[in-house]
Amino acid sequence: MTANFAASRVAFDLPEGVIYLDGNSLGPLPRAAVARVQRTLREEWGDMLITAWNRAGWMEMPRRLGDRIGRLIGAGPGTVVLGDTLSIKVYQALASALEARPDRRVILSDTGNFPSDLYMAEGLVRTLGRGYALRTVAPEAVEAAITPEVAVLMLTEVDYRTGRRHDMARLTAKAHAVGALTVWDLAHSAGALPVDLAGTGTDFAVGCTYKYLNAGPGGPAFIYIAPRHADLVRPALSGWLGHEAPFAFDLDYRPGAGIERMRVGTPPVVQMTMLEAALDIWDEVDLDDLRARSIELSELFIAEVEKQAPQVTIASPRDPQIRGSQVSLKFEHGYAAMQALIARGVIGDFRAPDLIRFGFTPLYTTDADVAGAVRILGDVMKTRAWDDPAYRRRSAVT
Numbered sequence: 001m002t003a004n005f006a007a008s009r010v011a012f013d014l015p016e017g018v019i020y021l022d023g024n025s026l027g028p029l030p031r032a033a034v035a036r037v038q039r040t041l042r043e044e045w046g047d048m049l050i051t052a053w054n055r056a057g058w059m060e061m062p063r064r065l066g067d068r069i070g071r072l073i074g075a076g077p078g079t080v081v082l083g084d085t086l087s088i089k090v091y092q093a094l095a096s097a098l099e100a101r102p103d104r105r106v107i108l109s110d111t112g113n114f115p116s117d118l119y120m121a122e123g124l125v126r127t128l129g130r131g132y133a134l135r136t137v138a139p140e141a142v143e144a145a146i147t148p149e150v151a152v153l154m155l156t157e158v159d160y161r162t163g164r165r166h167d168m169a170r171l172t173a174k175a176h177a178v179g180a181l182t183v184w185d186l187a188h189s190a191g192a193l194p195v196d197l198a199g200t201g202t203d204f205a206v207g208c209t210y211k212y213l214n215a216g217p218g219g220p221a222f223i224y225i226a227p228r229h230a231d232l233v234r235p236a237l238s239g240w241l242g243h244e245a246p247f248a249f250d251l252d253y254r255p256g257a258g259i260e261r262m263r264v265g266t267p268p269v270v271q272m273t274m275l276e277a278a279l280d281i282w283d284e285v286d287l288d289d290l291r292a293r294s295i296e297l298s299e300l301f302i303a304e305v306e307k308q309a310p311q312v313t314i315a316s317p318r319d320p321q322i323r324g325s326q327v328s329l330k331f332e333h334g335y336a337a338m339q340a341l342i343a344r345g346v347i348g349d350f351r352a353p354d355l356i357r358f359g360f361t362p363l364y365t366t367d368a369d370v371a372g373a374v375r376i377l378g379d380v381m382k383t384r385a386w387d388d389p390a391y392r393r394r395s396a397v398t
């Protein structure tokens with residue numbers, strides 16, 4: 001028996017007639033967020049004006065909410081802080097990790113990583129010069145490529161395209177055995193499955209809050225540093241709010257205590273208010289229950305797709321233990337097929353060249369959603385409803 005998620009489902013404002021299977025890309029609106037944001041605008045910004053930084057606790061939000069995210073990713077209090085976007089947090093973690101291994105020059109990543117993570121690494125390598133290099137190998141080849149040359153192993157645990165999951169504990173142990181540090185991206189892990197940062201001994205981790213955590217578009221990212229490193233690393237983006245004493249306005253930079261040094265500038269208060277409303281829901285969730293339910297949903301989806309939509313291929317791992325909380329299907333006309341699904345109220349998304357993705361988010365996804373989505377998918381395939389010029393016109397966001 002797995003936990004009943006009926007209570008969390010009603011905490012979300014899901015549009016009538018829509019089956020939403022894209023919470024892996026943008027989580028839905030928590031009902032409470034609307035009133036919460038209004039209060040922040042009206043009673044805090046409106047009435048308190050600048051005094052709200054103190055009186056409404058705005059300045060501590062990045063740390064306070066970081067602690068609440070910490071519970072979801074196996075990180076202790078005071079090890080996680082929020083701010084900026086995930087790409088920025090990747091850069092910060094990677095720069096600090098490289099600086100902590102000054103005798104080495106290689107960043108190891110894989111071709112399944114999200115492009116922005118690789119782009120940020122490329123940019124950092126260019127800035128550093130001095131022989132730094134980004135080496136990318138196929139996901140299956142990562143373990144063998146962890147050699148004593150590697151300064152930092154930088155991976156995303158769950159592949160955004162296929163949902164394939166790396167073994168974080170095993171790869172972290174291998175990296176440590178050769179003297180490398182690890183940066184794990186939890187974009188498709190936080191709120192999708194249990195993560196044990198402290199237990200796996202990972203050095204740095206980053207992730208975003210607008211996917212499974214439901215903080216809304218543009219929600220701030222988070223960064224974790226293992227306590228053994230937190231007071232030693234030097235931030236590459238040394239902004240005033242990561243300073244030891246921002247309001248001393250000293251002319252020289254001194255890093256703040258521990259994870260505080262990864263703050264950069266003014267926190268996005270309204271976005272963090274939305275995250276706070278979402279975390280009220282998360283505070284009640286047992287991650288093992290969530291994972292069990294996520295596997296039930298994705299297994300049901302796969303079984304039904306095999307029965308009802310033989311035209312598509314399952315592109316995600318069949319073993320749920322090495323799959324995140326999404327299932328991807330391969331179909332030559334994937335983009336058009338997804339547009340046809342969206343027109344019929346089933347929202348997933350498309351990743352080039354030919355994958356359609358469906359996220360399973362137990363907080364609000366039900367068996368009936370899965371059954372309904374596959375029935376419509378089967379119909380779109382059987383009737384070739386995707387074969388319509390209107391569905392081939394690409395939007396900017398896919």
Ligand SMILES: *Cc1c(COP(=O)(O)O)cnc(C)c1O
Nearest residue numbers: 085086087114116156160185187
């Ligand atoms: C979603 C995602 C990003 C997006 O980065 P932003 O800076 O928040 O736009 C980066 N990396 C990974 C692995 C992602 O899944």
